[in-house]
Amino acid sequence: MTHPTPPSDREFGEIDSLVSRIKSVARRLEVDDTTQAPPPFAYREALGELLASPHSGEASPLRYIANRHVPTLAEVFCADKSDEVFLNTAYRLLLNRAPDESGLESYLAQLPKAGRLYVLADLLSADETQTSLRQRGVRIDWQANLTRPIRLSRKLGPLKRLTRPFLRVGYRLASIVMRPRLQVLARLRAMEVRSQRRDELVRDVLLEIDGELQRTNEHVSAELQRLSEKQRAQQQDHTAFWSALQHYRRAVERMVAAPGAFSQSQAESEPPRNTPESAGLLSQARFDAYYLAFEDACRGSEEDIRRHLMNYQPLLEAAHHVGNQAMDLGCGRGEWLALLQEHGFTPHGVDLNEAMVEHCRKRGFNVTYADAIAALRQQPDNSHALVSGFHIAEHLPFDVLYTLVDEAQRILKPGGVMLLETPNPENVLVGSHTFYHDPTHRNPLTPTAMTFLLTYHGFGDVHIQRYNPYPESAKVPGDDPLTERVNGHFCGPQDFAVVGQKVAPMASAQESVNGDQEGV
Incomplete structure (x- = not known):
């Protein structure tokens, strides 16, 4: 059986380049600032921008980051679902496509005798499945244990046909024994998925509220700035008015004063002359x-x-x-x-x-x-x-x-x-x-x-x-x-x-x- 190949040196270089792009996007979104969440849905836009990068091809290191979902055995087994749902789920998760008509009919016929574990092992042993998993960067941890009996039987050469009925019976018995446990795991998985969806919904709502608060804060800041400028202008007008009032007061004082009062007060304010009558000179x-x-x-x-x-x-x-x-x-x-x-x-x-x-x-x-x-x-x-x-x-x-x-x-x-x-x-x-x-x-x-x-x-x-x-x-x-x-x-x-x-x-x-x- 073949496994997805680890990243090469060239791919590690591409990963470094990708990390730099991620840091750039992170700085733009200010994800490090816990007091300022990114605008609503901006993180999705950033992820789409990364996925659309030139490195998003088959050998892209992005597949190790963007494709984080690894299907579990309970998720693929679908213990509480029908056989048709099981096959559609297995094809979608393992081959990334819908089942073809011939494959669907063949596996539906084998399921009553062989069980679902046998069908999964057979699918995982197919070259198409390995290629699909490798291209998507998906590594299934339980694959080796599940496919080991089939891989061992293939080493028998022509005798492998003789072992197939025994394999089916073994897989069938294993399916019966594991079904209750897998049903519980499936329910737990469903609960986890629902919880994640609720969390995502709450996060989206919070992000939307945060965006609205941010827009409101910007509006309030702009309004405060406008009021501050208006207050400064009013203060300037007040000072100018007060200055004008002082001018007016002096004008009134001149009007009230006697015609010769100003010249007389001016003469009185002059310093004493150097005359013989000046005492204490x-x-x-x-x-x-x-x-x-x-x-x-x-x-x-x-x-x-x-x-x-x-x-x-x-x-x-x-x-x-x-x-x-x-x-x-x-x-x-x-x-x-x-x-x-x-x-x-x-x-x-x-x-x-x-x-x-x-x-x-x-x-x-x-x-x-x-x-x-x-x-x-x-x-x-x-x-x-x-x-x-x-x-x-x-x-x-x-x-x-x-x-x-x-x-x-x-x-x-x-x-x-x-x-x-x-x-x-x-x-x-x-x-x-x-x-x-x-x-x-x-x-x-x-x-x-x-x-x-x-x-x-x-x-x-x-x-x-x-x-x-x-x-x-x-x-x-x-x-x-x-x-x-x-x-x-x-x-x-x-x-x-x-x-x-x-x-x-x-x-x-x-x-x-x-x-x-x-x-x-």
Whole structure:
């Protein structure tokens, strides 16, 4: 008797190629991801794609994978079925075809005398059966034992005819003895098949449900994305409306004010003249010199400050898209003015310290000795790309700080940037100790308060940037949560900056404001 030949070296190479194709399909279906089942019936499409590959011929290694069903003896024996059903099943499973008329009649005549085991042994001994099984890659484990008597009788040559009646009787007796057991196995097999079909049906339903859930999830994700974009657009409209409201408020204030009130308040806000009537001029000059020396000692050298200011370079690039006019309030020694000039801005510094003003003018900067509010009020609307103030906010009463932010918002162009840096009281040492090194400081300002102040005045994209933490050597050793919390409170950033961008007012509101201003 012949057996199916094992795969050759060439076929093993084809198997490797096939495995690569299977892995490719598996990756596409994401079968390794247990949280995402493949779309409904996609696994069947993938199997069909593999079966349609160029390697699906007679010698294809795919036959060892795709044809996994190996018929059992109980399945072929059909103990609880009729003889016709038995023969049709045997031909289909063993020869992969329906029985021919002559074969069917011959075996139906032999069954009462020989039994079904003899018919199966005779079929398995046929060359056609062996060829069919080999082509399909089916190996029947019980074939050797069942066909052994027939194979032994064939070795007797001409005498084999004499053994045939005894073989039939033996197979018949074996069929009678094995029938009850095979009936039980057949029923178990039928139950297994029904269970498998139910499992497949449940899997198909689950896959269909999964596909529907996946489509629903995609729809919900798209809807959430749409709502998120709509919310962002509404937020922008809200900010723009608030900016327009601030413009309108200022227009109303100008309408209510007396005709000469603005010029009078402007004159009152100018710094005192160097007249003989001015008292305390010498003491002010001494204090200005003292404060310049104090900044050199406590704030660091100009080189140190410049290195820190480089952190704001991205803001300069954003502001430069709007224009090149920049105003720095409380410009001090001019480190920021120098950086602005290097980045293509036309900077204008403002300071009330004559020593600072003289120091900056010697460096060639355009600096005005003036009050910050007065300097802002002299600027036209929508004229600047950047308004900045480094460590000036903590020196001002709140009403002055409020007015400063309000005026800065007025003179900025849409898209212009407002930047205010101040000591960070989130650091306990700063809020309780180092803040008071400067005798002109009033009180610390929190990031939350500064964020709200800019947002209230119509600035958009308001955010906080924190800088200058204590060095690692100053921190308490350890990496446990308590130590990290202590280090965060005592060694965290010593400064923060609040940054906001002017939002273009809504068109209708802006036209209304412009009309009211023309009436004024």
